[in-house]
Amino acid sequence: MKVQILGSGCAKCKLLEEHARQAVADLGLPAAIEKITDTEAIMEMGVMMTPALAIDGVVKSVGKVLTKDQVAAYLKGGE
Amino acid sequence: MAGCCCGDDRETNLIYACSGAANTGLLADQVMRALSRDKVGDGSCLAAMGADLSGFLQSARSATRTIVLDGCTVSCGAKIFERNKIAFQHYVMTDFDVEKGKTAITGDLIEAVAERIAGKVTA
Numbered sequence: 001m002k003v004q005i006l007g008s009g010c011a012k013c014k015l016l017e018e019h020a021r022q023a024v025a026d027l028g029l030p031a032a033i034e035k036i037t038d039t040e041a042i043m044e045m046g047v048m049m050t051p052a053l054a055i056d057g058v059v060k061s062v063g064k065v066l067t068k069d070q071v072a073a074y075l076k077g078g079e
Numbered sequence: 080m081a082g083c084c085c086g087d088d089r090e091t092n093l094i095y096a097c098s099g100a101a102n103t104g105l106l107a108d109q110v111m112r113a114l115s116r117d118k119v120g121d122g123s124c125l126a127a128m129g130a131d132l133s134g135f136l137q138s139a140r141s142a143t144r145t146i147v148l149d150g151c152t153v154s155c156g157a158k159i160f161e162r163n164k165i166a167f168q169h170y171v172m173t174d175f176d177v178e179k180g181k182t183a184i185t186g187d188l189i190e191a192v193a194e195r196i197a198g199k200v201t202a
Contacts, residue, residue, distance in 0.1 A: 046124070046135035046137075046138055047138055048093060048138035049138060054133075059133040059134035060137065061141075062138045063138075
């Protein structure tokens, strides 16, 4: 599983990354967490506001700092 | 990119335009560019919405407003947003005294339509 955090590296992006790392750890998933900070790459994924979260290449959330539980719900397959 | 949500409550308006083969599609596309230039909103990609690309769909869902500019009453753009249950403002170029297949798309027309729509977006 690949978890991507899309954002410039600002405080809210870092907070989303922290929540994602906690959610992955809590669920014990073998997930790789990747940070995408390049604006061109973010735009190519159609993300117009950051931070954003993608799981296995599918963007799940845009422009929000999800809580750990919200990230966990997406990791478990929720929409 | 429209922006980062860090530390501000700024509105994010995203604009989607028909780019169909007719003159009305050309007008919708050019009006979107004029509105983007005038900071009414940021242009995004209607074709990507139609293709169900996740990043575009989620961006539309998270925007303050989505503005759909359809060329004609076939309203392909509106149908894409309705299918995805995303609220939107809808403007159709033929509602602005433009006749599909006939009216010449001039710079003056583009600016006039853009000005009328800009006045309605936040009204």
